[in-house]
Amino acid sequence: xxxxxxxxxxxxxxxxxxxxxxxxxxxxxxxxxxxxxxxxxxxxxxxxxxxxxxxxxxxxxxxxxxxxxxxxxxxxxxxxxxxxxxxxxxxxxxxxxxxxxxxxxxxxxxxxxxxxxxxxxxxxxxxxxxxxxxxxxxxxxxxxxxxxxxxxxxxxxxxxxxxxxxxxxxxxxxxxxxxxxxxxxxxxxxxxxxxxxxxxxxxxxxxxxxxxxxxxxxxxxxxxxxxxxxxxxxxxxxxxxxxxxxxxxxx
Numbered sequence: 001x002x003x004x005x006x007x008x009x010x011x012x013x014x015x016x017x018x019x020x021x022x023x024x025x026x027x028x029x030x031x032x033x034x035x036x037x038x039x040x041x042x043x044x045x046x047x048x049x050x051x052x053x054x055x056x057x058x059x060x061x062x063x064x065x066x067x068x069x070x071x072x073x074x075x076x077x078x079x080x081x082x083x084x085x086x087x088x089x090x091x092x093x094x095x096x097x098x099x100x101x102x103x104x105x106x107x108x109x110x111x112x113x114x115x116x117x118x119x120x121x122x123x124x125x126x127x128x129x130x131x132x133x134x135x136x137x138x139x140x141x142x143x144x145x146x147x148x149x150x151x152x153x154x155x156x157x158x159x160x161x162x163x164x165x166x167x168x169x170x171x172x173x174x175x176x177x178x179x180x181x182x183x184x185x186x187x188x189x190x191x192x193x194x195x196x197x198x199x200x201x202x203x204x205x206x207x208x209x210x211x212x213x214x215x216x217x218x219x220x221x222x223x224x225x226x227x228x229x230x231x232x233x234x235x236x237x238x239x240x241x242x243x244x245x246x247x248x249x250x251x
Contacts, residue, residue, distance in 0.1 A: 016116045020088075034221075058070065131232065
């Protein structure tokens, strides 16, 4: 097996793209939730599948019990009214090794370049280690001239956040994409990092929609957010009850 193997279903000549939206698994699965929600709502078409030895050594079990190799996928959507052609990158995993992150990102960029992509949006979660009442959306760009546009869309730039930089494809696509003259914007929704966070994904989508002009119904995502918040409240309630019972016992 090759280090990275790509199956194409549509050629670049038949399916040119203007922008790439990346939503691979990461903190709170924020980017993955946002990108996959867009694919579902827009009815995007799968145009390529990526397999690699850099993914974890396991198979994925489908609902029917059938095993398959992990993969990442490329989808395409064309908004003919807006004249916008979009490539989506989503999937099961990011690389299990540092070397693999670079190799896979190089492969993603080669695909993007082949299909004519000029701008990249990467989506992710910004883990703060605690639950938040209001979701901030933090951004990073690979060119100073993009900052004003992103700020107008509702994202913030702060000197110290994220403190450790942006790990994985969400960061490397910006850095390595710049060498190929591709504009890069990373949009990160604040999240605890402990749970799958559809509320943060909804906030990320709001900013992305303003930047791209792509509008999608977020009702399903909002419903999942309400369900998750109810679960968190239930856990908090159980923890408080346990704490009160321990205090009563001690007293």
